[in-house]
Structure formats: structure tokens, C-alpha cells
Amino acid sequence: MIEALNIPPVLVYLIGAALIPLMGRGRARKALLVAVAVIGLACAFSLRSQTSWVVPISGFELVFLHADRLSLIMGYIFSFIGAAAIIYSLDVVRDTGEYICGLLYLGSALGAVFAGDFFTLYVFWEIMAFSSLGLIWYSRTERAKNAGMRYIIFHLFGGCAFLAGIIIHFMNTGDIAIGPVEHGIGYLLLLIGVGVNTAFIPLHTWLPDSYPKATIAGAVFMSVYTTKTGVYVLARTFPGAEVFILGHPFHFVAYMGGLMALYGVIFALMQNDVRKLLSYHIVSQVGYMVAGIGIGTAIGINGGIAHVFNHILYKALLFMCMGAVIYRTGKMNLTELGGLAKKMPVTTIACVIAALSISGVVGFNGYISKGMIIHAAELSHMHILALALMLGSVGTFLSFLKLTYFTFFRRTDAEAVADVKEAPLSMLVAMSVTAFFCVAIGVYPKMLYMILPYVDVAMHYDAYAPGHTAGTLQLLAMTAFMFVALKVLIAPHERVTYDIDYLYRKAGRGIIWFCEKPLMAFANAIDGVLKRIADSLVWFSKNPAAASVILLTTTSTRLMRPYTSKEAEVKQLKTIEEPRERLSIGTGVLLVLLFFLLYLVVMLIHGWLAP
């Protein structure tokens, strides 16, 4: 029946968000959440390629359900991990408002990927920004409040650029259907708007700033939707995008991906806060996706989208595992953690699976999609990009050896972890199912290939080609050896890390100073001048005739000053009186009527009243 109806999944989550406040805080709320997760999943998986739910508004045709292979794969993974995140949150979340924000966020992300036109996409894009802000603010800490403000400022800036790009694109082409955009200022603005959500360097700083401050369940939701929706829009509008530099085409998006892959890893390696480390790895992993889309070939786009799918699985799993650790220990820094493997065995196994997946270890899902992107770069003769992405893999493995070792396996004082228990059942269920799919796709990649945008190309890709497999194993084995050898240099430190946002904050303070000091002084000066002019006009209008006499007398006295004595001047000025109202109201009304009469005469003479 659901297949016959073809319901956009966004509706399920929006209705769920509307019903949640009516359910109280007990079992009814949990039952509704599970029902929403299951129905949303069923809706997404029952969709077939089509364009429907077209709503004509003011001459535009807004398309709420445009399903093709690209949007369907996004819909599958969004609804699947949404269901897992809802199950995960059942025992953690107390506030109903947090659930409302989570469901709105999940629903609007699905609305964005199934939108068939730019305006519908923009509306869901903005709902995502504001609903995810709630997931940060529900932490109810000062740090979260400030980070939330910075987050929304960034997204409003990106949203404005995105909307301006859409309007310019519409004015140039008259088309609002989502698709490739022609070069020009609209192209650039759209790329900036998408770049904010996709965390292009240097527009990425909102991500590691805000995600670590979100609630435990909120961070799981946030790790999935914003950046991946950005990658999806990038795949729709900028596949293989080039920017002309000094007249030469340059694969800007592809190389931006390579830069993100390295930049994110370097900063991740310096982090002590586990969720901040994971946040920098989102920047890095999204870099792989951006590189795949930027290469623009069928296998490149397949690789990018496959990496979106796999990354959502293992990154959500990593945030779930670290959320469970924070939930049970109350600690979030690597320097404070350690020795949890025996206390939280299921969480440890899930985290190790996620770490091996994100590192691209043979047999796990990350290996499949990373290999596909690197292969695409080599086929397109982008060898520097391929080397950069391989280097990113080395850094990622190094970083996750550090994370798992210092969180779970490092020997620590037994008393420090004596009271720690395994995560609650709902968390374990969500983590186990997600971990299963990380391994399943790694072992049997064809289950992923079947749903990729270019299925024929995907089926011809051999992930387990002997040379590629052996090379990857050697690369990662060397990294593991080096980690053991250089563990002291890589060990976590308690330090304040400065990223590019240091400059933004400096610039922000400068702008505030400029607004408060020179700009306010200028505004006050203008205000004073206008006030004096207004006072003079009021004085003059009391009795224009007398005021004119006073002005003439004063001016003439001043002009004659060199030729008259001081006494004469004082005597002359003493004769001046303050102008007073001498006209009756009737005279005033007569003057106004005369003015209107004059106005009418002028209009009639110039024929302005003629039709």
C-alpha cells in the first residue's frame, strides 16, 4: 500500500515531530519514535524512480518528490541511519524538544534529497540548519550556546549565498529544476553555499566547533545529514566542476577534496576531545567524497556516493560509540580515558569495526569506496590527487589507532573505571546493527554496487584486485608499525588548538570594535547635524515671516560688523525677538489648500492626470 501511495519520507518525520509533544515522556513516546523510524524506513525503501507531488505555486512548479538512483541511495541510507539514531537515543534523550529537533532535521534532510527544484531544496536546507541548532543548544551549556550562535551565523551566510545563486540561476535560465549550473556569479555563489555545508576549507570551522558540543544523541544525527546533503547537492550541480584560473580549467572541486582529506586528518591528530577528533575526520572523509564528485567521471561519482553511504555508517557508529563512552564515564578527553575494553566490550568491538572501516582496512566498507575514488583519480590522470588521498588514509589509520588505543586499551588505574558499565541496550542494538553493515558491505560489496547511480560501471570495478589489496595492506601495516614506534610523539596532550576560526574570531572582534567605536561616533555626528537642522526648521516654521526678518537682520549685522561699533551691533541684535505663531488655524488651512491647488494646476498642465 505504501508503494502505491509513494509518500515522501519527509512527511512521516514531520508528522512524527508534531505528535511527539502529545505522548508525554514514557513508553508512548518510545513507541511513537520506533513507529516513526520503521514507517520512515518503509517509505524510503518502497520508493521507485519517479517525479510526483508537484505543487504549482505562483507560476512555479515545486517538486517534493523527485526520485532517481542518486536520490534513492541517499534516501535509503538517511532513513536507515535515522532509524538507528532514533533507537540509540531512546534511553539517552530526556527533552521532548530534542526529539522534535532530531525528527525535523532528519525529515528536512530527506526533503532536501528528494526535492526536484532549487526552491524546495532551499526551504529544506534552511529547516535543516535551524533544527540542527536545537541539537546543539539542548546541551544547555554556555559553550554549546556560543558554538550554536557561531554555527547558525555560518549557515545563514551559506544559505544567503545559496539563495542568491539560485535566484541568479533562475533569472539567467528561467529554470528552477536541480541540475548543473552555468558559469558566472550564480555558479560561484551556489558553490560557496554548498561549500559551507560541505565544509570546504576554509569554510569548515563551524563543524569541529559545534559537533563536539551537541548532545550525545544530537551528535549522532549531526554527523550524518548536513555535510552529506551538501555532497548530494554537489553531485547534482557540480559534478566534475572546473574553475578557470588564468584562462586554464582547473578541477577545483576535486583538488579541494584532496586538501580537505589531508587538512582534516592533520587537525584530528592534534585533538584530545574524542568528538572533536571525529569532527575533524568528517572534514577529511567528506574530502574523499568531494574529490570523487569533483573528478566527475561515472566511477568518480559512484565512488563519491559509495563513500557517502559507507561514511554515514561508520561515522555514525563512531559517534555512537564515543557517545556511549561519554554517557558512561562523563569524560570526553583522551588524556582522561583508557582501560574501557573490559568494561564496555560490545562498544569496544563496535568502535574497532568503525575504526577499521574509516581507515579503509581490507574487508571493511571504507576500503571499497576509498579504493574506488583513488582508482577514479588514477584513471583521470590526477596522480597528485590519488597520492594525497592515499596519504589521507595513512593519517586516518594513525588517528584511529590513537583513538581506540587511548580510549579502550591503554592501561589505566583500575579504580578510575571501576564503576563503568556497558552502554544501555538500546545503544548496543543500534551500534551492533550499524557495525554489521560496515562488515557486510566490506565482505560483499555488490550489495552496495547494486544501488549506486552508475550500476554498470560499479559492477565492473574489482575492489579486491590483488595489487590494490596488497598495496593497501602494506600501506596500513607500515602505518601500524610506525604508530608503535612513534607512540610517544602521537600521544594526546591537553592543549587548546587553533584553527582558521582563530582568524575569524579576531576579525569578528575587529568588526564589533569598528561598529561600536568609529561607526557609532560617525552615526552620532550625523544624528547631531540632523537634529540641529530639524530644530532650525521647527524654529523657522513657527513664523516664517518673522524668522526670515531675524535671519536677514542677523546676517546683515554680521556682514556690517567691520563698519559698525560694538554698541550699535548689540543694540541692533536686541531688537530681534523670538518668532511667535501669529497666524490663525484658518489661515494655516487656507495655505495648505492653496498649496494643493497649486499642485493640481501643475499636474493638469503637465497632463499627469490623463489616463
Place this chain on the structure above:
Amino acid sequence: MVLGIMVLVALALILYEQQTAGFYLLYGAMGVGFFVLATNVLSLIQREGKQDD
């Protein structure tokens, strides 16, 4: 010690016409070296203390 042995193995593989295998081992070692160097250089402009934003 381990590092030295691995680099020697990689060089030997390259010399004895196993370029691909040697390349991946050497690239792994160079990659880790790059990241350790990069993080230590960046540490110079970081401040010790608790991250408080």
C-alpha cells in the same frame, strides 16, 4: 629500530624489482613522518591548557 628495518625492507624491495610493494611501504613510512612533522610544527602555534573555546 622497527622504523629503520621497515624502511630498509622497502628500499630492498624497490631495488629488487618489487617497486609497487616497496613503494607502498615507503609511502606509509613517509606518510606517518609527514603527519608527525605537521602536527609538531602546528603544535608550535597551539597553547597548552584545556580547550574552552
